[in-house]
Amino acid sequence: MRGLKWFALVVGLAVLVAASVEAAERGGRRGRGKEAEQSEYDLLVSECKLTDSQQTTLKAKIKAREDAVAAWNTANAQKIKAAEDAVTAARSSSEADARKTAGAAMRALVTERVAATAAADAAIITILTPEQKAVWEAFKLYQSVMRRYRKVELTEEQSAKVKAACAIASKELSAIEGDADDKTARKAKSAIEAKLRWAIEALVFTPEQRETVVRKPRGSR
Numbered sequence: 001m002r003g004l005k006w007f008a009l010v011v012g013l014a015v016l017v018a019a020s021v022e023a024a025e026r027g028g029r030r031g032r033g034k035e036a037e038q039s040e041y042d043l044l045v046s047e048c049k050l051t052d053s054q055q056t057t058l059k060a061k062i063k064a065r066e067d068a069v070a071a072w073n074t075a076n077a078q079k080i081k082a083a084e085d086a087v088t089a090a091r092s093s094s095e096a097d098a099r100k101t102a103g104a105a106m107r108a109l110v111t112e113r114v115a116a117t118a119a120a121d122a123a124i125i126t127i128l129t130p131e132q133k134a135v136w137e138a139f140k141l142y143q144s145v146m147r148r149y150r151k152v153e154l155t156e157e158q159s160a161k162v163k164a165a166c167a168i169a170s171k172e173l174s175a176i177e178g179d180a181d182d183k184t185a186r187k188a189k190s191a192i193e194a195k196l197r198w199a200i201e202a203l204v205f206t207p208e209q210r211e212t213v214v215r216k217p218r219g220s221r
Contacts, residue, residue, distance in 0.1 A: 058124065
C-alpha cells in the first residue's frame, strides 16, 4: 500500500490541476525553458505574488548578496585561479588521484563561498510571509523535479499537474521534523520523494514519456 496520507495526492491532483493550469495561463503561459531563464527576482515576484514594498526590499537584498559574492571572489581570486588551473590540468591527466584532488579542492571553494554568503541568502527569504515561503519551497521542489525530467517534453497541462503534485509533496516534507543527520527524518523524506516520482510517472506521464525515464534493473541490457 502507498499509504492513506499520500492518497491525498492522487485525489488532490485532479482538484488542483485546474487551478494550476489557470495560474499558468495568467502567468503568460511560461514554458519550462523560458521559466529557467528568468531571474530569481522575477520568479520570486511572479510565484510568490510579492507586493511593491516586498519587491523594493528584495532588490536591495539581492544586491547585497551580489556584493557579498563579489567581495568573496575578489578576496579569494588567487585560490579560485589555482583551483581552476588544477582542474584544467587534471582533465588531461591520466592520474585519477590528480582529478579527484582537483575536484575536491574546487568543491571546497564552492562550499566556502556558500557559507560566506549564507547570511545574505537567508536575508532574501525573510521578506516572505509564511504562506509565500511555502509557495517558494514548493516551486523550488518543482524546479528540481523538472530538472530530473529534463529529457521529457511535457505539455503545459502536464507541467501544471507536476507543479500541483510538488505543492502537496512540499507541504508534507516541511511537516517532517529533524535535521539532515536524523535517520528517521531522512527516511520519511525519501519516502515522500519516491511517492512523488511515482505519482508523476504513473499519473502524469504518457506511456511513451514513461519509457524515457524508465529505470532498468542492474545487469539488464
